[in-house]
Every structure is written in structure tokens, then in C-alpha cells.
Amino acid sequence: MTKDELKAMVCAAIDKRYNDIVALSNDIYSNPELGYKEHKTSAKVQAVFDELGIDYTAGWGMTGVKGRIKGRNSKRTVAMLGELDALVCRNHPDADEETGAMHCCGHNVQIANLAAVAMAFKDTDVMRHLDGDLVVFAVPAEECIEIEYRSTLRQKGKIKYLGGKEEIIAQGGFDDIDAAMQMHVNPTEKINGEIQVAGSSNGFIAKIIEYRGKAAHAAFSPSEGINALNAAMLGIMGVNALRETFKEADCVRFHPIINNGGDLVNVVPDYVQMESYVRAANVNALKESNIRVNRALKAGADAVGAECIIKDMPGYLPLFNNKQMSALLRNNSEEFFAPADIYDGEHSAGSTDMGDVSHLMPVLHSWVGCVHGALHSAQYDLFDKDTAYAKSPKTMAMTIIDLLYDNAAELEEILANNKPLMTKESYLKYMESIK
Numbered sequence: 001m002t003k004d005e006l007k008a009m010v011c012a013a014i015d016k017r018y019n020d021i022v023a024l025s026n027d028i029y030s031n032p033e034l035g036y037k038e039h040k041t042s043a044k045v046q047a048v049f050d051e052l053g054i055d056y057t058a059g060w061g062m063t064g065v066k067g068r069i070k071g072r073n074s075k076r077t078v079a080m081l082g083e084l085d086a087l088v089c090r091n092h093p094d095a096d097e098e099t100g101a102m103h104c105c106g107h108n109v110q111i112a113n114l115a116a117v118a119m120a121f122k123d124t125d126v127m128r129h130l131d132g133d134l135v136v137f138a139v140p141a142e143e144c145i146e147i148e149y150r151s152t153l154r155q156k157g158k159i160k161y162l163g164g165k166e167e168i169i170a171q172g173g174f175d176d177i178d179a180a181m182q183m184h185v186n187p188t189e190k191i192n193g194e195i196q197v198a199g200s201s202n203g204f205i206a207k208i209i210e211y212r213g214k215a216a217h218a219a220f221s222p223s224e225g226i227n228a229l230n231a232a233m234l235g236i237m238g239v240n241a242l243r244e245t246f247k248e249a250d251c252v253r254f255h256p257i258i259n260n261g262g263d264l265v266n267v268v269p270d271y272v273q274m275e276s277y278v279r280a281a282n283v284n285a286l287k288e289s290n291i292r293v294n295r296a297l298k299a300g301a302d303a304v305g306a307e308c309i310i311k312d313m314p315g316y317l318p319l320f321n322n323k324q325m326s327a328l329l330r331n332n333s334e335e336f337f338a339p340a341d342i343y344d345g346e347h348s349a350g351s352t353d354m355g356d357v358s359h360l361m362p363v364l365h366s367w368v369g370c371v372h373g374a375l376h377s378a379q380y381d382l383f384d385k386d387t388a389y390a391k392s393p394k395t396m397a398m399t400i401i402d403l404l405y406d407n408a409a410e411l412e413e414i415l416a417n418n419k420p421l422m423t424k425e426s427y428l429k430y431m432e433s434i435k
């Protein structure tokens with residue numbers, strides 16, 4: 001069969017499964033679970049794989065599920081990923097009343113896309129014509145939230161890293177994968193949806209900053225105290241004074257919050273805790289700007305004689321989309337989207353742990369415009385179901401066929417041209433160096 005015939009076959013199969021795909025997505029939407037706690041969602045993915053007769057292993061990063069659909073030979077392996085986790089958005093009308101969890105980043109749509117591709121590939125037995133395997137991988141904990149809960153998991157030895165994909169890389173879950181892809185929903189004003197097929201985004205280092213001073217009565221004897229809040233404010237101002245030194249191209253971001261700013265108004269605060277990320281567009285800028293930010297934060301403490309303790313944690317690495325994979329997706333998108341609604345995208349200051357994967361292998365991370373309201377906000381509303389549940393999985397399925405057809409020729413070329421930014425070994429070394 002020709003490549004186009006195979007593509008037509010899986011697209012028709014996705015249409016036939018439309019109701020199953022939407023039902024799964026709605027079910028996950030109604031039962032949102034936060035990162036590293038996605039047990040019910042994981043069970044739903046396993047049930048889909050069971051029904052389709054897909055072999056899988058579970059427990060990757062606690063809740064991840066890795067299925068494998070074999071090709072006529074297992075020359076290469078392409079992975080399609082879907083993220084399992086929700087985040088907290090208490091003021092959204094659909095938020096879980098108890099936990100505040102809510103799928104206002106649309107990860108339920110990702111799992112639905114994953115299932116759509118799995119269903120279509122099994123229903124049509126298309127893998128019989130392809131030279132490689134497809135891994136369908138449901139992965140946990142993309143949202144970097146509940147840092148304290150995750151720190152406890154780290155102390156108990158249940159996880160090593162904050163992000164689900166990072167954890168799975170460390171566990172070896174990506175060792176047998178040659179290239180990986182996923183979609184993500186995006187806000188749009190377009191009536192018939194849109195798709196971003198390329199682009200890049202920032203990485204980050206997470207940090208907890210503590211200032212320790214000395215308590216004293218704020219009115220009777222401030223001269224006896226060391227004001228930790230003043231130290232923290234000077235630290236923030238120090239970083240602000242650095243901002244003009246950051247290069248535009250490095251897209252550095254520092255956006256702290258104060259978790260604890262003192263207990264009583266008439267006591268000189270002796271303890272302040274802040275939290276922030278330092279974000280940047282490449283690993284060198286990330287490391288360098290982090291050193292300078294930490295220096296400025298410490299200078300705030302020096303100014304008033306307080307102590308500053310900074311705990312750095314590895315966040316995510318910058319994301320780079322593989323250009324050849326993007327070109328394949330662009331080509332396949334032309335069947336469903338108007339030319340003006342297919343675009344490359346600019347560099348984004350946000351971050352995803354798909355960035356970590358993109359340092360090890362060619363990666364495709366598309367943004368599919370199908371929601372109103374900002375991601376993570378109470379206004380989030382998926383309005384374009386056709387784009388979310390039909391067009392999006394079809395473009396992914398067609399791209400997988402492109403990669404694995406005819407001795408996986410496209411994928412072989414991509415791999416020949418791709419120079420990974422890190423090996424798994426140097427990646428793990430980098431992760432251990434951030435502390």
C-alpha cells in the first residue's frame with residue numbers, strides 16, 4: 001500500500017472512533033488528578049490498551065503507562081506521548097471541589113489523542129506496513145507544581161526529579177525510543193482551529209530562597225534585630241539591577257513570590273522564604289544567569305547582616321523542535337487547516353519537560369489551537385472539538401506513518417542529521433549538578 005493509502009485508512013479509523021475518543025477525554029476531564037497522583041487516569045489508559053490488545057508496562061514515574069505496537073520489523077521506535085496530569089485552578093467552574101484540580105491545560109485532550117492514534121493503528125493494523133514500532137506513552141507530572149509534595153516523594157526515594165519525563169528518562173523509559181512527539185492544546189481566536197508546528201521554549205532552574213535574620217521588638221528595639229524581609233527585598237532589587245545585563249536572545253525570566261514574609265507586625269521578621277524560577281532559552285544562559293541571580297540574592301542578606309540559603313532544583317530544559325519532523329507535520333496539517341492557520345511559532349518563555357527529551361532525541365511538540373481563555377485560567381474552555389479530537393490526532397498519525405514508512409527512511413534521515421545536545425549520561429550529570 002502507498003503511504004497516502006495508509007494515511008487515508010488511519011484517518012477514516014479516527015473518524016469512526018470519534019465518540020470513544022471524546023468519551024475518554026470527558027471522563028478524564030471530570031476526574032482530574034495532580035502530578036504523580038494520576039492513578040485513576042493511568043488505570044483508564046491501561047483499560048484502553050487492554051481492550052486494544054496493546055502490550056504495556058506500567059509504573060513509569062509512578063503512574064506512567066508505556067504501550068508498544070510492533071511494526072513488521074522493529075528497526076526504529078517512534079513514541080507518541082500524552083500527559084496524564086491536571087493542575088490546580090480552584091475558581092474554574094469545573095474544578096474538583098475537594099482538590100481544586102482541573103484540566104485547564106488540556107492534558108486530557110493529549111491522552112485522547114494518544115488513544116485515538118492507538119485505536120486507529122490497531123483497528124487498521126497499519127503497523128503491518130511500517131518498519132518500526134510505535135510506543136504510546138502516557139506520562140505523569142508535566143506541571144511543575146506541589147514542590148513540597150514532590151520533595152517528600154524525593155526524600156522517600158519514590159522519585160528523583162520534579163518532572164515526569166525527567167523521571168522516566170532517569171528510569172530508562174526513553175532508552176529504546178528514537179524520536180518522540182506530542183501535541184498540546186493552545187488558545188485561539190480562529191473559528192476552525194490552528195496549529196503551531198515548530199518553535200522553541202525556555203528551560204528553568206527552580207529555587208527556594210531562605211533569609212534568616214534576628215527577631216526583636218519592631219518598635220522597642222529594632223536596633224537589636226536583623227530584618228530578613230529587608231534582606232529579601234534587597235535581594236529582589238539586586239536581581240532587578242541585573243536585568244539590563246541579560247541578553248534578549250537568552251529570554252531570561254525571574255519571577256519570585258514570597259511564601260513567608262514574617263509572622264507578626266510588631267516583630268522584626270527573622271525568617272523569610274521566597275520561591276522562584278530562573279528561566280532561559282539555552283542551558284549555558286540558564287547556568288550563567290542562575291549564578292548571577294543567586295549572587296544578587298545573597299548580596300541582599302550581606303547588606304543587612306542576614307543569612308541567605310538558596311536551594312536550587314533542576315527544573316526543565318529548553319525545548320527545541322526538530323525541523324524535519326516539523327516539516328512533516330506542516331505538510332500533513334495542510335490537509336485540515338487553512339495555510340494561514342499553520343504557523344511556526346516564536347520562542348516562548350514558558351517551559352515543559354518535553355524540553356528535556358528534546359536534548360536527547362529529535363522531538364516534535366505541536367500546539368493545537370482549540371480553546372478559548374488562557375491555559376491554567378478560570379476562563380479555559382475547549383470549544384473546537386473537531387480540531388482537538390479529529391484534526392489533531394490525524395496530523396500526528398500521518399506523521400508517524402511518514403516516519404516509519406519504507407524502511408523508516410524519513411526517520412533515518414532525521415536521525416542522521418540530528419546531533420543530540422546531550423547524551424543520557426551528560427543529561428543526568430547536569431541534573432545532579434543543580435543543587
Ligand SMILES: [Zn+2]
Pocket residue numbers: 105106107142184
Ligand atoms: Zn500543559
